[in-house]
Amino acid sequence: MSLVAAGAGLGATTALTIEAETLSQLTAPGGLATFAGNLTGMAGTYLALLMVLLVSRIPYLERVLGQNGLLAWHRRLAPWPISLLVAHAVFITAGYAQAASAGPWREVDTLILSYPDVLAATAGLALMCLAGVMSVRVIRQRVRREVWWTVHLYLYLALALSFAHVIVLGPSFVGHPVTQAVWSVAWAGTAGLVLAYRVGLPVVRSLRYRLRVADVRPEGPGVVSVICRGRHLDRLAVSGGQFFCWRFLTADMWWQAVKGTPWLVLAGTVAGLVGVLSFHTRPVRQVSLPASGFQGAGGRPSGVPTSPSARPTAGARKDGGSVRSALGPDMQFGYGALDVKVTVSGTRITDISVPSLQTAEPTSQQISEQAIPVLRTEALAAQSASIDAVSGATYTSAAYAQSLQAALDRLHVR
Numbered sequence: 001m002s003l004v005a006a007g008a009g010l011g012a013t014t015a016l017t018i019e020a021e022t023l024s025q026l027t028a029p030g031g032l033a034t035f036a037g038n039l040t041g042m043a044g045t046y047l048a049l050l051m052v053l054l055v056s057r058i059p060y061l062e063r064v065l066g067q068n069g070l071l072a073w074h075r076r077l078a079p080w081p082i083s084l085l086v087a088h089a090v091f092i093t094a095g096y097a098q099a100a101s102a103g104p105w106r107e108v109d110t111l112i113l114s115y116p117d118v119l120a121a122t123a124g125l126a127l128m129c130l131a132g133v134m135s136v137r138v139i140r141q142r143v144r145r146e147v148w149w150t151v152h153l154y155l156y157l158a159l160a161l162s163f164a165h166v167i168v169l170g171p172s173f174v175g176h177p178v179t180q181a182v183w184s185v186a187w188a189g190t191a192g193l194v195l196a197y198r199v200g201l202p203v204v205r206s207l208r209y210r211l212r213v214a215d216v217r218p219e220g221p222g223v224v225s226v227i228c229r230g231r232h233l234d235r236l237a238v239s240g241g242q243f244f245c246w247r248f249l250t251a252d253m254w255w256q257a258v259k260g261t262p263w264l265v266l267a268g269t270v271a272g273l274v275g276v277l278s279f280h281t282r283p284v285r286q287v288s289l290p291a292s293g294f295q296g297a298g299g300r301p302s303g304v305p306t307s308p309s310a311r312p313t314a315g316a317r318k319d320g321g322s323v324r325s326a327l328g329p330d331m332q333f334g335y336g337a338l339d340v341k342v343t344v345s346g347t348r349i350t351d352i353s354v355p356s357l358q359t360a361e362p363t364s365q366q367i368s369e370q371a372i373p374v375l376r377t378e379a380l381a382a383q384s385a386s387i388d389a390v391s392g393a394t395y396t397s398a399a400y401a402q403s404l405q406a407a408l409d410r411l412h413v414r
Helices: 001-017 023-027 031-054 059-077 080-098 104-114 117-135 145-169 177-209 360-380 394-410
Strands: 212-220 223-231 263-268 273-279 323-327 331-333 335-343 348-359
Touching: 001 031, 023 031, 031 059, 031 080, 031 145, 031 177, 059 080, 059 360, 059 394, 080 104, 104 117, 117 145, 117 323, 145 177, 323 394, 331 394, 335 360, 335 394, 348 360, 348 394, 360 394
Parallel strands: none
Antiparallel strands: 212 223, 223 273, 263 273, 323 335, 331 335, 335 348
């Protein structure tokens, strides 16, 4: 339904642009180039608004697609609005230059200095291109995340700077107060949703629950438990196994949620204590994960399983007695792949590990590393691969369950 609505909006935007053109305008000097500029500009602007909505933390969208799915769609969509808006600038300049029998650089000067709000829109396009360049994987891997995130925020400013010239100069809006009103409402609605869910809701929750760090406990290499105390926590809709991005409001850390380190909630109590785990980002894309990220009170992280280079071959093997192990196949998910190794004693599952996890980008790596211990716990408890997906890690959960089931099938365990 969400995809249908997005497609319908793009279709309506395209139809609005086409309807505003006349045959005489198309056949005039520069008419086709100008029309191409108007079409790419409207489509690019609509897709830019859609791209922002995907990461505005709207609860309905997160329930339908999951945060990981929304980020994936955001990344797939991102090159299109930037490319279309660059094409818009090129086509409009070429069309206006042809109509005025002027050179392209002279027409650039005329557009920027003589047309209302074009200078601001040009600055907005430059900011959008900067954010796009900084998001290229080769470049992004070489800059600090804080720098990349700050530049990424300029997209909001870029969209704000470009709004006015669309209303003032767009053929679909000049002399059409109804379309002006509809377009303005769409922009205002997008801005309102971003402010409400990315700024307003976190502020309200912070003021309501007043979470404070009560204790910090190292649990193992790269793993920290943070005990938080607050008020009305019995009303906080949180349960063990959920993931959150938290911002610690101190002088030197208030902005560091931009590092994108999710926190796995281990437990919540009515008494007002919440335990969370932070799994720090690892610089590599292929790692061996602990078989269990955390155990209960008095427990400790278990050892690291067999590395990818030493993992067993596919199919069941005898390890002595009735203890057997098998490795499931590599299963693709979103931006990565994983395989699952299972050990059984008789028909009882005694251990599950992930010898190999491969991802294409840091966010999927973090989410997968944090979901896998939860999936392991559920599978051991269920004694099967029929487990619920972890919220926010739907793709990882499905791949984990499929590889685990294949490994169990090789052992003839049902």
